[in-house]
Amino acid sequence: MLELLAQTALNATYAASYIALVAVGLVLIFGVMGVVNFAHGELYMLGAYAVVALYADAGFPFFLAAAVGLIFVGIVGIGMERTLFRPLRDNPLGGLVASIGFLLILQSLASVWFGVRMEHIPPSTQQILRFSDSVSLPVQRLYVIVGAVILLTALWLFLKRSRFGWALRASAQDPEAAALQGISINQTARIAMFIGAGLAGVAGALTAPLVRTFPYMGHSVIVTAFIVIIVGGVGSLEGAVLAAVIYAFVHTFVTTFFDGVIADIVGLSLMLLVLIVKPTGMFGTADRA
Amino acid sequence: MPEERRNSHSLAWLAVLYAGLIALPYALSYSQQEILVFTTINVLLVMSYRLLTLTGEWSLGHVVIMGCGAYASALASKALGLPVPLSMLIGGVIAGLIAWALSYPLFRMKGFYFLIGSFAAGEIIRLLWKRFRDPFGGPKGIKRIPDLGTIEIGGFTIDFYEPVTYYYVALAVVSVSLFILWRIERSPIGLTFHAVHWQDKLAESVGVDTRRYRIQAFVIASFFAGISGALLAHYVGTINPNRFNVEEMVYVLTWAIVGGTATFYGPILGAVALIVINDILLRELGFDQLRPMFYGLILICSVLFLPKGLESLVPRISRLVRRGNHNPSPPKVQPQEGAE
Amino acid sequence: MTLLLDVRAATMRFGGLTAVDNLSFSVEAGSIHGLIGPNGAGKTTSFNLISGFYTPTSGEIIYRGENIAGIGTHRTAAKGLVRTFQHSTLFQEFTLLENAVVGCHLNLRPSLAGAIFGNDRRRRRAARERAEEVLEFFGLAERRHELASELAHGHQRALGMAVAMAANPTLMLLDEPFTGMNPEETKRMMELTFKLRDSGVTILIVEHDMHAIMGLCDRITVMSFGRLLAEGVPQEIRENPKVIEAYLGGGAHAA
Incomplete structure (x- = not known):
């Protein structure tokens, strides 16, 4: 029984890692732009396909493929900001519809390029950490956990230390006041979108060898991410991480x-309960509804 | 124009419209007739959704509420053996009752939180359908739902399984429903819904119980969504949880936003235009896998370039038409719309 | 003289901050009563306590012999205590007439059956008549088919009062009605307020600028830092050294 608990805890840690990457990106985008990015799950899908194409098909090293996934999806994010969210800044419902439109485009392109079949790519490592007879952790999963810890710590340091981080937080709290202090909203939104999209992309890239990759894989991920950001509190990055773990x-x-x-x-009941009892989430302070 | 003349004018237009709607199926292929039935049902769905948006709330659970009507009506006719028309009414009532029960937790929220909360509530209901094989049939849902059957009138047999006949039934039900929705909007209660939307604090200050009216709009909207679900269930004969998932909800949302919700006809325009584009034009063109892409592009272009919806085109077009017809005496200076 | 409103030891705390501290005062039926004070004196919080929006931490709000503390704005309205808003809080998208019809809500009692079957025709007509009447009262009748958003600032304020008036108030709470008005609009607003009182409505004005309401009020209550500072007829208030000091010390626009 104890071993089952330990094994389940390891599985949960793995799940928490990639969920946190996706959810933190979603919170960042919502915080800075006030837009609900429904296409976030498709950005995750795009990252997974980057690994399918570069690592499984073209034979590049796994981590190189994952890094390319992060940067490529981040750039897609910048493109979304420029073409969709910037013109629709005063129209949050419009931003939501535009992101739905973009989601359909990405799904459609993925199914044309890669087919609608589920892809199962070989793992980049066969190694398994064995703790006991029935408690083990495949190294492939460890990559996801370590990757999430490194990236989220780096993001945290970046937001705490850099001027960009200060600008991001300032525009998340009050865009107008931030603009008055000489912060460029466009620049801040671009960075937030790059990071937010990139994190979703790298989550997809790192988990690609562990899940089945298909054009509609984003759906369940976005639902989970929504639950997590509501439970954690819309606008709170720390809350998103903690809620992802919970x-x-x-x-x-x-x-x-x-x-x-x-x-x-x-999971859904948990979210509903939080919405009823404390709509700003367990750690939420921002109120941009 | 004096009011009476304007009324008789609109009545004449309505008569022309209905003559067209009645003749329409004969100009269509069989598969297009089927799409016509779905379109009619979806018009009711999106119009019931609009009633909710009048109070300012946007839900992501409306299609699940439609599903509640479909499941209730299917079970009432199949498991309880009730006649189909009665089952449909029960479907609407059950959908309304479920909405009423949900309104207590949901209307503690507003705006974005209501949107997400309604989504969560809807998903929970959908998962319950999946989980409980008895009576909901699990992931495969309910099959062999009784249809309206056939009736014989003086030697003629009318088969309601045929798309054309079912279309007339649906058209009648939807027309009556839309008439009721229109009466509601034009009445004091409709005015109160608008008031709750635009200035809820001011409405409260003159005695409007805003929460009560939000709940009322939600329950009425859900009743009609349930009716549309029942119409669907007894036409296709099979329903399952996936038929009412969030993707279907996204369609409803986009019909409403692309069409615009400020006018009564906006969502109808949006639904009809997008369904025709997606299910007829793009399908005819044969871009099967690229269809979602075109649909997505249309959504993006419409929010970018037509933020007030298709309905905002109507006054402009009718102004153009009028100018063409009457050759107006000195052209009136019209404030240019969209110039801001 | 009967007391219409009796605020008894009302206290309101937000976390550690005491916005209203043990405030007591009363309003006589048929009077125009002013509640004034420099910025941050707790006027707005008191206003929200009386209109039922906030529930006081302790104390009672007695209106016509009944404690109405925290029952909610729409319920106080049903009892005849109706508030107005600062600025131009109106149904901007509605015509003036529609604005006033919404104001008649309590008599109109919109119902679903009425909407569908039209069996509420008499109530609809009565509401429309009442709406026309209040627009007439405030000199807005001729513009009843215009949109509220098209009105000038002063007229928007008048419409705000008309909407409140349509709800048949016994006591009307006016929230800083003179803010941002030019002298002429102010004069017109004062006339309307007197006219309203003469038609039998008791009025409680919450106002920052004490000079604007000196000539208007029968009695004035002055607040400072959440507490009652002074109460009396305008002449007493004008000469009260504590009031003068509070206003000067607050650096407010007392002059």
């Missing part, structure tokens, strides 16, 4: 001991 543990444990559908219901 959600991953609850979901993984309920899946292991009951079943997946019940786990989904529990």
Whole structure:
């Protein structure tokens, strides 16, 4: 029993890692631009396909492919900011519809280029860390955990130390006041979009060998990310990370001991409960609804 | 124009419109007739959605509410053996009751939080359908839902399984529903919904219980969404949880936004235009896998270049038409729209 | 003389901040009563306490012998206590007539059955008549089919009062009605306020600028830092050294 618990905890840690990467990006975008990016799951999908194309098909090293995934999807994010979210800055509902339109375009392009079939690519490493007979962690999963920890720590330091970080936080709190202090909203939004999209991309890239890659894989990811940002509090990066951990543990444990559908219901109920009791989330301060 | 003349004018236009709608199926292929049935049902769905948006709230659970009507009506006719028309009414009522129960947690929220909250509530309902095989049939849903059957009138057999006949049934039900929705909007209660949307604090100050009116709009909207779900269930004969997922909701949302919700006809324009583009034009052109891409591009272009929706074109076009017809005496200086 | 409103030891705390501290005063039926004070005196919080928007941390708001503390704005309106808003809080997208019809909400009682079957015709007509009447009262009748957003600033204020008037108030709360008005608009607003009082409505004005309401009020209550500072007829208030000091010390626009 103890071993089952330990194994489930390891699985949950892995899930928490990539969920946190996706959710933090979503929060960042929402915080700075006030836009609900429905295409965020498709950015994750795009990152996964970057690894399929570069690592599995073209034979480049896995980590190079993942890094390219991060940068490529980040650039796609910049493109979205410039063409969709900037012209629609005063129209949040319009931004939402535009992101839905973009989601359909990405899905469609992916299905034309890669087909709608599910791709299962070989892992980049076969190694498994064995802790005991029935407790183990594939190194491929460890990559995701370590990658998430490194990237999120780097982001945290970046936001705490740099002028950009200060500008990001200032524009998230009050765009007008930030503009008055000489912060360029466009520049800040571009950086937020690059980071936010890039994090979703790298999450997809790192998990690509562990999941099935297909054009519609973003759907379940975006639902999870929404739950996490609501539970964590819209606008709080730390909250998103903590909520990702909580959600991953609850979901993984309920899946292991009951079943997946019940786990989904529990996750959604958790979100509904937070919305009813404290709509600003467990750690939320920003109020940009 | 005096009011009476204007009324008889609009009545004449309405008569022309309905003559066209009645003749329409005979100009279409079989598969297009099927799309016509779905379009009619979807018009009711999006118009019920509009009633909710009058109070300023946008929900992501409306299609699941439609599903509640579909499941309730299917079960009432199949498991309880009730006649189909009665089952449909029950479907609407059950959808309204579920909305009423949901409104207590949901209307503690507003705006973005309501949007997400309604999504969560809807997904939970959908997962319950998936989880409980009895009575909802699990992921495969409910099959062999009774249809309207056939009736014989003086030697003629009318088969309601045929798209054309079902289309007339749907058209009648949807027309009556739209008439009721129109009466509601034009009445004091409709004015109050608008008031709640634009200035809820001011409305409260003269005694409007804003929460109560938000709930009312939600329940009425859900009743009609349930009716549309029931119409769907007894036409296709099979329903399952995936038929009411968030992608379907996204379609409804885009019909409403692309068409615009300021006018009564806006969402109808949006739904009809987008369905015709997606299910007829793009399909005929044969871009099967690229269809979502074109659809996505249309969505993006419409919010970028037509932010007030298709409905904002109508006054401009009718102004152009009038100018062409009447050759107006000195051209009136019209404030240019969209010049801001 | 009967007391219409009796605020008894009302206290409102937000976290560590005490916005209103043990405030007591009362308003006599048929009077125009002023509640003034420099910035940050707690006027707006008091206003929200009386209109039922906030629930006081402690104390009572007695209106016509009944404690209405925290019952909610739409319920106080139903009891005949109606507030107006600062600036131009109106249904900008509606015509003047529609604005006033919404004001008649409590008598109109919109219902679903009425909407569908039209069996509320008499109530609809009564509401429309009442709406026309209040627009007439405030001199807006001729523009009843114009949109509220097209009105000039002063007229928007008048419309705001008309909407409140349509709800048949016994006590009307006016929230800084003179802010941003030019002398002529101010004069017109004062006339309207007197006219309103003469038609039988008791009025409580919350106002920052004490000079604007000196000639208007029968009695004035002065607040400072959340507490009651002074109360009396305008002449007493004008000469009260504590009031003068509060206004000068606050650096406010007392002059």
